[in-house]
Each structure stands twice: as structure tokens, then as C-alpha cells.
Amino acid sequence: MTFLFHDTVPVATGTVSVAFTDASLDLGDLAPDDVRAAGLAELASATGATPYLMHQVHGATVHEVTTTDGFPDADGLVTTDVGVALLTRAADCVPVVLVAETGEIGAAHAGREGVRRGVVTATVERLRELGADGLRAWVGPHICGGCYEVPEEMREDIAATVPATRATTTWGTPSLDLGAGVLAQLTAAGVPVVEVGGCTREDERLHSYRRDGAAAGRLAGVVWRTA
Ligand SMILES: [Zn+2]
Incomplete structure (x- = not known):
């Protein structure tokens, strides 16, 4: 496997790593069991941590991970634990990972509904708690x-809550810029942002629902702390 992006951040309680996978793995719930299991095994080997998945439901629920067991209905994860790698999986939606200087880590999955419902802001608030x-x-x-x-009706509906999402396609029709929406929400919450970049639909190294349809794989944002 290869990481599309990988960085490490010194924190008060060790080192936190952040990474994003590419299409060399399919970590989606629709992947054949052996494919997903192989991907998770490779990820465990690469991180030295236990991958932790959430069952993403396009909501704003944030789950605190205190054990490596479980598959909670949530779109945000936070933890203070070492040895667990939080995953946010996406194929066009916005994967976000969060790191605090004090050592807490988080991950969030923000699609259209997640942006509207403020899952990224909710994850920031839970980390601060x-x-x-x-x-x-x-x-x-x-x-x-x-x-x-x-x-157009959908664009106006989302933009009424998060104006930064209002956008236009390169061919001139109504669209949503979910990344701009997430950036606005993080900025409003006082959180500086590193934008990894890349459009999933345009870049064949990435999984894309809009390009590949219902069978599309899922990439992951991954964050883990080592002592
Ligand atoms: Zn694009």
C-alpha cells in the first residue's frame, strides 16, 4: 500500500501521525470482506496501531473511542488513547483528521449532510471537552x-446553512464545494487547516462515487498517536 499523504506532528504526549490512503486500498463497507480485511491489515502494519472504523450515517454524532472494539453509528471519532488509529472513510465526501498539541486526536466524515449538520464543528467541540x-x-x-x-434547489438548501458551499461546476451548472464549507467551519472554530488537496472525481489514484458509481471503493483519513 501507499499513502497519498503522510505527516507526523510532535505533541505533548508523544507523536501523532496523520495520513490519507489512496486507491491502493479499498476500506469501504461494500468491499469484499477479504479485500477490506487485507486493507485493514496493511494499515495496521503501516501504522503499528489498531484501525478503528465507524459506521458512517451522514449525521453529526461524535463517538469517544475508549476501546478498540466497536463499530458505532457516528461521523466523528475522538480519543485520548494511544495505539488506536481512527479512520474516516470517504469517496467524494470530505475526510478530516484533527490533532491537538495536548495529544487528543479526532476524525470526521463530512458529506453534504455532515457539512449542513456541522459534524466537523461537533468533533472540534468534543475534543475541546x-x-x-x-x-x-x-x-x-x-x-x-x-x-x-x-x-439548484439542493445547492440553495445547503448554502442557506453554510454559504461557503455555494459553487458552480466547470461546465456552468449549480454545485457544492464541500471542502470550502468545511474550511469555513474550521476557521470559524479557530482551527488552522492543512489542505491535502486532490479532487477524487478527477484523480484516478483516488476512489470516487461520482466517477465509479455505487461500487466505488473508499479511501481513508487516518490519525494515530504513539507514546
Ligand atoms: Zn473536481
């Missing part, structure tokens, strides 16, 4: 505003 200070965010590859065509 755990004592997180000096938060930073990494926003992973997602479909860009030039590609994410939606009906």
Missing part, C-alpha cells in the same frame, strides 16, 4: 466544487 488545546486539522481529498453538480 476532553481538554484539547492547540488544535490543527488536515482536510483530505474530496470532490471539488467544479465537479460536484447538484440540483
Whole structure:
């Protein structure tokens, strides 16, 4: 496997690594069991941590991970534990990972509904409740505003809540820029952002629902702390 992006961040309690996978792995729930299991095994080997998945439901629920067991209905994960790699999986939606100077980590999955419902902001708030200070965010590859065509009514509906999402495709029709929406939400929350870049629909190294349809794989944002 290869990481599309990988960086390490010194924190008060060790080192945190952030990474985004590419299409060399398919970590989606629709992947054949052996494919996903192989991907998770490769990820465990590469990170030295136990991958932790959430069952993403396009909501704003944030789950605190205190054990490596479980598959909670959630779109945000936070933890203070070492040895667990939090995963946010996406194929056009926006994967976000968060790191605090104080050592807490988080991951969020923000699609259209997640942006509207504020899952990224909710994840930031949950981290701060755990004592997180000096938060930073990494926003992973997602479909860009030039590609994410939606009906005009849908664009106006989402933009009424998060104006930064209002966009136009490269061919001149209504679209949503979910990355711009997430960036606006993180900025409003006082969290500096590293944009990893890349449009999932345009870049064949990435999984894309809009390009590949219902059988599309899923990439992952991954964050883990080592002592
Ligand atoms: Zn694009």
C-alpha cells in the first residue's frame, strides 16, 4: 500500500501521525470482506496501531473511542488513547483528521449532510471537552466544487446553512464545494487547516462515487498517536 499523504506532528504526549490512503486500498463497507480485511491489515502494519472504523450515517454524532472494539453509528471519532488509529472513510465526501498539541486526536466524515449538520464543528467541540488545546486539522481529498453538480434547489438548501458551499461546476451548472464549507467551519472554530488537496472525481489514484458509481471503493483519513 501507499499513502497519498503522510505527516507526523510532535505533541505533548508523544507523536501523532496523520495520513490519507489512496486507491491502493479499498476500506469501504461494500468491499469484499477479504479485500477490506487485507486493507485493514496493511494499515495496521503501516501504522503499528489498531484501525478503528465507524459506521458512517451522514449525521453529526461524535463517538469517544475508549476501546478498540466497536463499530458505532457516528461521523466523528475522538480519543485520548494511544495505539488506536481512527479512520474516516470517504469517496467524494470530505475526510478530516484533527490533532491537538495536548495529544487528543479526532476524525470526521463530512458529506453534504455532515457539512449542513456541522459534524466537523461537533468533533472540534468534543475534543475541546476532553481538554484539547492547540488544535490543527488536515482536510483530505474530496470532490471539488467544479465537479460536484447538484440540483439548484439542493445547492440553495445547503448554502442557506453554510454559504461557503455555494459553487458552480466547470461546465456552468449549480454545485457544492464541500471542502470550502468545511474550511469555513474550521476557521470559524479557530482551527488552522492543512489542505491535502486532490479532487477524487478527477484523480484516478483516488476512489470516487461520482466517477465509479455505487461500487466505488473508499479511501481513508487516518490519525494515530504513539507514546
Ligand atoms: Zn473536481
